[in-house]
């Protein structure tokens with residue numbers, strides 16, 4: 001470092017390979033920083049960036065030459081300028097890679113409105129549903145003896161065929177009916193004769209609906225003859241049932257089926273957290289002693305155990321519980337057990353580390369004092385060690401419990417049981433009112449648990 | 462009679478904390494160990510009850526070789542040696558009474574003690590000892606709620622539970638103000654005079670040494686550099702123990 005280096009050579013080196021001049025001038029770490037920063041940024045620009053961004057790299061590159069020149073003369077420049085140039089380039093790339101699109105954030109805000117409003121109307125209460133069905137039989141394709149047109153009934157809802165009673169798929173025919181609720185809307189359904197295959201008929205993409213008049217009559221409505229069901233293909237003429245269905249809510253509000261389902265799954269969720277936390281505590285306590293340096297120090301074998309345990313704990317801790325859950329779902333199958341295992345393993349790793357740090361930070365003084373009274377080892381542990389580790393163990397356990405309650409609500413997203421499984425399904429089926437009920441249940445339970453554990457924590461300190 | 466013979470302690474990192482230390486402590490003595498920080502006072506005291514394993518040398522107490530004992534025998538010896546500490550070493554978050562009772566762990570049924578059960582007479586003994594150090598009213602407070610002086614008195618009460626014949630005190634007053642220092646040392650003096658307990662106490666201040674010691678051992682860099690009566694510590698002797706730059710500090 002004392003001997004002056006040639007500034008020209010240093011500059012040329014840095015011009016060819018960024019950082020090389022700095023290495024030559026005796027500052028290898030600075031050289032490495034320049035090289036890595038410029039190389040990585042250049043690769044990223046090539047991969048995802050706009051060629052305009054090469055300007056930023058050029059600035060950094062030129063500056064790096066200037067820096068090498070100065071360094072050779074023993075002067076260190078502040079590297080704020082190339083740092084800013086590189087940072088700017090990286091943020092521009094980052095903006096693109098993460099597809100940030102502020103315009104959409106503003107223009108598409110309407111899309112989320114129904115979802116949010118459904119979430120705020122969780123399906124907690126519902127009324128009973130009552131349904132009116134009228135039906136008539138239709139044949140496709142036509143046989144020698146097509147069915148009758150049907151006839152109006154006295155007081156029951158009915159449907160009759162107006163023009164045809166049979167036809168090929170794609171043909172249209174007309175129906176009408178009566179004795180439905182007045183001034184209401186209903187849907188047309190199509191099913192096979194046995195009634196176990198059925199669907200709502202669509203017309204030009206929308207469901208085919210009808211509106212009744214003030215006397216509950218269905219005006220003439222055009223229906224398209226549907227394709228045969230797969231199993232009835234090439235079997236010749238078949239009878240189908242054409243139905244008009246109308247539903248409405250009736251009676252007083254009562255707690256919904258969704259509500260009870262959510263409660264049931266929420267109970268499962270809390271138990272999932274409880275089992276996982278308890279299993280973790282039981283296993284983490286002995287492990288924490290093996291991972292405590294102050295207990296394991298001294299002889300090489302116990303030190304080896306210490307390092308092995310620490311390494312395992314650190315590795316396990318770095319695996320997210322959701323990923324762990326995927327592994328256990330494959331192993332023990334879908335359901336809460338997989339979730340319990342995933343959370344338990346992660347918690348063992350996390351608690352093992354926290355507990356062992358609590359053991360490491362105990363004051364050796366009381367241990368010394370109790371040993372000096374002639375107490376045996378077990379007495380020393382009970383009187384000098386346990387009183388010191390119980391408060392931190394409790395605090396860490398409560399903290400872990402909080403995390404596990406939260407995690408258990410989403411572990412179901414990957415099949416680990418609990419309320420998350422329902423929530424994920426409802427979101428996929430666009431059943432946002434039901435999803436809303438689940439979201440509210442999660443929020444309420446997590447808030448209650450948070451409050452309770454905050455109280456518990458106050459007690460122990 | 463406690464005999465220390467050629468005691469040497471070399472720590473794992475090679476530090477020689479005690480170097481061929483030999484002296485004798487007749488029963489009933491109030492021996493003060495004097496020395497700079499790092500001289501090896503704590504190491505010496507902890508070798509006596511084997512909280513620290515000596516590297517070489519022997520410690521013989523009334524004919525028993527403490528350095529050769531182990532297991533149950535060592536615990537039997539330890540329960541007759543009380544110890545108090547500069548940092549008190551009480552178990553925080555635990556009541557004063559339990560702290561004091563824990564001094565009796567070497568005597569009571571070990572299994573019952575694990576359940577924190579102590580017989581009535583032991584509880585009475587604890588209360589008597591607390592009374593003796595003047596803090597009977599604090600029995601049910603938590604140790605971490607006490608002041609420094611009160612804590613050290615709990616430490617003494619705990620040591621008294623052992624009915625010790627020898628009391629080790631490692632700078633018992635270094636964390637306390639001068640007034641409290643005297644009051645704590647007076648308790649030790651009282652134990653020494655009235656109960657005939659041999660006291661080995663490490664101290665920093667010469668005034669306290671003159672006032673309480675019946676005999677003094679000076680340590681420097683792990684070696685004995687002075688042995689004699691407190692009055693024999695002249696300024697020149699003092700400088701031998703504490704180094705040339707040392708000034709005497711006076712304690713009220």
Ligand SMILES: Nc1ncnc2c1ncn2[C@@H]1O[C@H](COP(=O)(O)OP(=O)(O)OP(=O)(O)O)[C@@H](O)[C@H]1O
Nearest residue numbers: 472473474476478497498499500501502503504505
């Ligand atoms: N566990 C240990 N490992 C290594 N060296 C130690 C250890 N304990 C003490 N020592 C060293 O041994 C020497 C004597 O220490 P000791 O604590 O006995 O001194 P002391 O006279 O009690 O000092 P103080 O007045 O500061 O308490 C010191 O140099 C210290 O650094």
Ligand SMILES: [Mg+2]
Nearest residue numbers: 502503504631
């Ligand atoms: Mg010391």
